[in-house]
Amino acid sequence: MGKTIRVTVWNEFRHEQNEKHEASKVYPEGMHAVIAAALAKEPDFEVRTATLDEPEHGLTEEVLANTDVLTWWGHAAHQEVQETIVERVHQRVLLDGMGIILLHSAHYSKIFKKLMGTTCSLKWREVGEKERLWIVEPGHPIATGLVDYFEVPHTEMYGERFDIPAPDTLVFVSWFQGGEVFRSGCCYHRGNGKVFYFRPGHETFPIYYQPEVQRVLINACRWAAPNGAPNPTFGNRKPLEEF
Amino acid sequence: MGKTIRVTVWNEFRHEQNEKHEASKVYPEGMHAVIAAALAKEPDFEVRTATLDEPEHGLTEEVLANTDVLTWWGHAAHQEVQETIVERVHQRVLLDGMGIILLHSAHYSKIFKKLMGTTCSLKWREVGEKERLWIVEPGHPIATGLVDYFEVPHTEMYGERFDIPAPDTLVFVSWFQGGEVFRSGCCYHRGNGKVFYFRPGHETFPIYYQPEVQRVLINACRWAAPNGAPNPTFGNRKPLEEF
Amino acid sequence: MGKTIRVTVWNEFRHEQNEKHEASKVYPEGMHAVIAAALAKEPDFEVRTATLDEPEHGLTEEVLANTDVLTWWGHAAHQEVQETIVERVHQRVLLDGMGIILLHSAHYSKIFKKLMGTTCSLKWREVGEKERLWIVEPGHPIATGLVDYFEVPHTEMYGERFDIPAPDTLVFVSWFQGGEVFRSGCCYHRGNGKVFYFRPGHETFPIYYQPEVQRVLINACRWAAPNGAPNPTFGNRKPLEEF
Amino acid sequence: MGKTIRVTVWNEFRHEQNEKHEASKVYPEGMHAVIAAALAKEPDFEVRTATLDEPEHGLTEEVLANTDVLTWWGHAAHQEVQETIVERVHQRVLLDGMGIILLHSAHYSKIFKKLMGTTCSLKWREVGEKERLWIVEPGHPIATGLVDYFEVPHTEMYGERFDIPAPDTLVFVSWFQGGEVFRSGCCYHRGNGKVFYFRPGHETFPIYYQPEVQRVLINACRWAAPNGAPNPTFGNRKPLEEF
Numbered sequence: 026m027g028k029t030i031r032v033t034v035w036n037e038f039r040h041e042q043n044e045k046h047e048a049s050k051v052y053p054e055g056m057h058a059v060i061a062a063a064l065a066k067e068p069d070f071e072v073r074t075a076t077l078d079e080p081e082h083g084l085t086e087e088v089l090a091n092t093d094v095l096t097w098w099g100h101a102a103h104q105e106v107q108e109t110i111v112e113r114v115h116q117r118v119l120l121d122g123m124g125i126i127l128l129h130s131a132h133y134s135k136i137f138k139k140l141m142g143t144t145c146s147l148k149w150r151e152v153g154e155k156e157r158l159w160i161v162e163p164g165h166p167i168a169t170g171l172v173d174y175f176e177v178p179h180t181e182m183y184g185e186r187f188d189i190p191a192p193d194t195l196v197f198v199s200w201f202q203g204g205e206v207f208r209s210g211c212c213y214h215r216g217n218g219k220v221f222y223f224r225p226g227h228e229t230f231p232i233y234y235q236p237e238v239q240r241v242l243i244n245a246c247r248w249a250a251p252n253g254a255p256n257p258t259f260g261n262r263k264p265l266e267e268f
Numbered sequence: 269m270g271k272t273i274r275v276t277v278w279n280e281f282r283h284e285q286n287e288k289h290e291a292s293k294v295y296p297e298g299m300h301a302v303i304a305a306a307l308a309k310e311p312d313f314e315v316r317t318a319t320l321d322e323p324e325h326g327l328t329e330e331v332l333a334n335t336d337v338l339t340w341w342g343h344a345a346h347q348e349v350q351e352t353i354v355e356r357v358h359q360r361v362l363l364d365g366m367g368i369i370l371l372h373s374a375h376y377s378k379i380f381k382k383l384m385g386t387t388c389s390l391k392w393r394e395v396g397e398k399e400r401l402w403i404v405e406p407g408h409p410i411a412t413g414l415v416d417y418f419e420v421p422h423t424e425m426y427g428e429r430f431d432i433p434a435p436d437t438l439v440f441v442s443w444f445q446g447g448e449v450f451r452s453g454c455c456y457h458r459g460n461g462k463v464f465y466f467r468p469g470h471e472t473f474p475i476y477y478q479p480e481v482q483r484v485l486i487n488a489c490r491w492a493a494p495n496g497a498p499n500p501t502f503g504n505r506k507p508l509e510e511f
Numbered sequence: 512m513g514k515t516i517r518v519t520v521w522n523e524f525r526h527e528q529n530e531k532h533e534a535s536k537v538y539p540e541g542m543h544a545v546i547a548a549a550l551a552k553e554p555d556f557e558v559r560t561a562t563l564d565e566p567e568h569g570l571t572e573e574v575l576a577n578t579d580v581l582t583w584w585g586h587a588a589h590q591e592v593q594e595t596i597v598e599r600v601h602q603r604v605l606l607d608g609m610g611i612i613l614l615h616s617a618h619y620s621k622i623f624k625k626l627m628g629t630t631c632s633l634k635w636r637e638v639g640e641k642e643r644l645w646i647v648e649p650g651h652p653i654a655t656g657l658v659d660y661f662e663v664p665h666t667e668m669y670g671e672r673f674d675i676p677a678p679d680t681l682v683f684v685s686w687f688q689g690g691e692v693f694r695s696g697c698c699y700h701r702g703n704g705k706v707f708y709f710r711p712g713h714e715t716f717p718i719y720y721q722p723e724v725q726r727v728l729i730n731a732c733r734w735a736a737p738n739g740a741p742n743p744t745f746g747n748r749k750p751l752e753e754f
Numbered sequence: 755m756g757k758t759i760r761v762t763v764w765n766e767f768r769h770e771q772n773e774k775h776e777a778s779k780v781y782p783e784g785m786h787a788v789i790a791a792a793l794a795k796e797p798d799f800e801v802r803t804a805t806l807d808e809p810e811h812g813l814t815e816e817v818l819a820n821t822d823v824l825t826w827w828g829h830a831a832h833q834e835v836q837e838t839i840v841e842r843v844h845q846r847v848l849l850d851g852m853g854i855i856l857l858h859s860a861h862y863s864k865i866f867k868k869l870m871g872t873t874c875s876l877k878w879r880e881v882g883e884k885e886r887l888w889i890v891e892p893g894h895p896i897a898t899g900l901v902d903y904f905e906v907p908h909t910e911m912y913g914e915r916f917d918i919p920a921p922d923t924l925v926f927v928s929w930f931q932g933g934e935v936f937r938s939g940c941c942y943h944r945g946n947g948k949v950f951y952f953r954p955g956h957e958t959f960p961i962y963y964q965p966e967v968q969r970v971l972i973n974a975c976r977w978a979a980p981n982g983a984p985n986p987t988f989g990n991r992k993p994l995e996e997f
Binding site: 363395429436509 | 605606625626627628629630632633634635636638640641668670672674676677679688689690691699700701702743744745746747748749750751752754
């Protein structure tokens with residue numbers, strides 16, 4: 026309540042730096058810049074960014090130690106993310122309760138697959154069709170401020186079967202013009218941390234400029250913020266009772 | 269395994285008996301007759317039917333005591349179902365583990381609302397549009413024999429928000445031509461019993477003749493059959509340990 | 512964030528008014544007074560109380576319209592709670608998203624059974640044994656500020672099988688000296704609202720004075736507060752897409 | 755239904771081959787021999803065994819291709835299991851729907867941690883105390899034939915917080931003499947496959963000789979058997995609808 030939430034917006038940031046790529050026109054400063062700007066309007070959010078090509082991908086021990094919620098966008102360079110950084114993020118989620126929000130093509134990131142334990146595969150199509158996200162759990166914090174559904178006018182399609190564990194809570198289900206559906210907003214507890222997968226977003230459609238999408242990202246950061254639980258203690262224990 | 273599953277197919281059976289109603293042409297013997305015939309082809313199924321206008325709605329103590337799985341279709345006459353029978357079915361599910369499969373407009377039946385504890389409301393439209401049911405949990409017994417998706421060419425639309433408890437397992441999600449989605453195959457444990465809500469079906473579209481729909485009904489009966497657990501024992505207990 | 516949470520603490524308040532009952536010594540002003548005092552220390556909580564013997568059980572339309580979270584303690588007089596009030600509370604949870612927290616013997620209240628759809632039965636014993644509540648989901652908001660477990664030195668035992676729907680999230684599991692276990696902290700979404708069942712509490716053991724128990728109640732009120740979702744709209748709809 | 759279930763019982767099989775280890779007396783042929791013998795009594799089960807020190811740990815492509823359900827016991831040599839075999843088992847579960855049953859100390863096996871995505875850590879104590887497993891979902895197939903609870907007279911304790919994803923279905927919760935509780939029977943869908951973690955079992959306590967434990971293992975094999983779903987197809991798709 027009133028506590029500052031420190032968000033680190035991570036981006037692969039490759040498409041946008043390629044002048045020949047359409048992404049450089051839609052997101053000239055990178056998707057992370059647009060996302061970070063949207064989040065930074067919240068008075069209780071403290072937002073920084075980090076990208077793949079920074080040393081340690083911008084995710085040093087020090088940065089992670091000062092991150093309550095990490096948002097993650099990756100696509101073409103999942104394989105370039107170093108195992109040690111993946112491991113570091115994984116531990117930070119499980120042990121310290123850092124929240125993590127996986128965006129769109131991050132369904133195939135190493136960290137999401139490691140957290141889920143499944144292939145995280147899906148069907149896809151890139152023809153710019155319409156998507157309509159229906160709210161199936163309207164009382165959930167991540168649905169705050171939204172009513173019934175919202176639309177993304179042009180997007181890449183992701184379709185079921187999405188090979189993930191059934192979410193602890195399913196918040197959004199997408200309808201696509203081409204005939205598919207998708208579980209688009211999926212909440213998980215993992216270790217001390219919270220994980221949210223959010224489907225919308227793309228490097229060349231201006232989806233992260235949409236107010237409804239920004240609304241969800243803000244809500245998700247609040248929901249995913251750690252509750253301050255200490256590192257769990259495991260291992261050998263003396264009995265608490267005599268017998 | 270190899271054990272006989274005794275199924276009672278319950279139907280409101282009003283639309284079909286009204287000669288002026290289109291239902292009387294599509295299902296001249298009633299929907300229950302078509303459903304029962306499909307189920308009766310399974311060598312280990314023993315199938316009977318029951319309808320609203322029979323004494324005790326055909327659901328006497330004796331019938332229920334000999335029913336492993338009850339399927340339920342109702343629409344226009346939910347309010348005519350007597351409370352004592354609803355209570356009897358409810359107890360038979362919770363205490364004896366009888367499976368119950370709620371079909372289409374049975375989302376608004378007294379028994380489903382009583383089992384769910386919510387309004388079970390939804391959005392709807394009756395223009396004969398196309399529905400495509402996507403399998404989101406392909407390894408679940410109720411999805412056996414189906415691949416990826418199946419279509420219902422003309423149907424009534426049901427759309428989210430469907431006000432139900434989040435299912436224990438979500439097996440199907442529907443796409444509708446008009447732009448909606450729906451959680452169409454929902455599994456629940458309630459008491460000793462299992463509950464399955466299955467969206468497809470309608471009094472004037474010939475949906476219960478579809479092989480995929482019949483496949484799901486057969487699978488659902490197998491899944492919902494009781495495991496033989498005795499009535500749970502509750503109440504005052506002596507300690508199991510000294511202290 | 513910073514928004515006031517209006518809590519109504521409801522109590523049957525019969526045991527405590529009976530001078531011959533031990534409860535009158537442990538909770539001379541009623542359990543609701545102790546619970547309300549604990550909650551009222553939170554600067555963002557606005558707390559009132561209501562009891563069975565007030566007109567409309569203290570739960571008028573106006574009171575409920577100004578309640579974000581209702582806590583409920585009942586035991587001997589569940590049957591005296593009027594159906595109209597139960598219905599009113601039920602609708603307020605499902606439609607308006609009011610949170611509801613059911614305490615101890617409220618497992619058998621009409622409103623809890625109505626929300627759950629099951630018998631809500633359990634095993635019990637009243638010999639004053641020790642209970643230890645283990646945190647099984649430490650990152651959940653309701654576990655905030657607690658570590659590993661906490662103990663209730665003397666309590667009534669409740670044991671499994673507890674006939675409830677599997678919770679959306681299970682936060683606490685109890686160990687009892689006499690040999691039983693119990694799912695003691697159970698979270699549910701129902702309609703627009705959130706429901707939390709919390710086992711600890713009793714009319715003659717001073718459990719609601721315990722800081723850990725008060726901590727859970729405060730956390731649960733925050734978690735259960737509505738997210739402001741409007742009443743869901745259901746019913747007939749025009750297509751959103753042409754076809 | 756009546757279909758043969760091919761079970762492979764895998765065991766680390768080190769403790770039992772060490773003549774100085776108590777395990778060699780309790781399980782002279784190995785725990786796998788006792789488990790396999792119990793399962794082989796089921797007329798529809800076809801049972802084989804495999805152990806760590808066989809080539810490819812006895813889990814060749816051919817063996818896995820002919821395995822419907824794999825049970826796994828490991829303890830001291832988790833690190834010796836080759837990554838390629840772990841990957842092979844993982845793929846066989848996710849893609850082909852092979853069931854996998856993880857036993858006791860297999861909570862720390864590579865395959866379980868990979869499937870869960872969490873640390874799978876817990877508290878433990880080895881003093882031979884009593885465990886009582888309570889059935890919290892009596893209608894579940896894995897609880898078939900059991901009533902209320904069963905006891906393991908002497909065992910190693912495992913205590914919460916058990917760092918796993920919340921199970922899709924929680925079937926058993928354990929009570930321990932020393933004061934802890936544990937989620938002892940945990941069901942998951944992962945990919946096309948089903949996963950069951952079952953806590954009881956130990957290298958020196960004769961737990962796998964217990965009829966109730968054998969009952970659970972038989973039930974779990976039936977529940978976890980694949981439903982025949984084909985390998986899911988993912989990747990690029992043409993629209994199913996024109997627009």
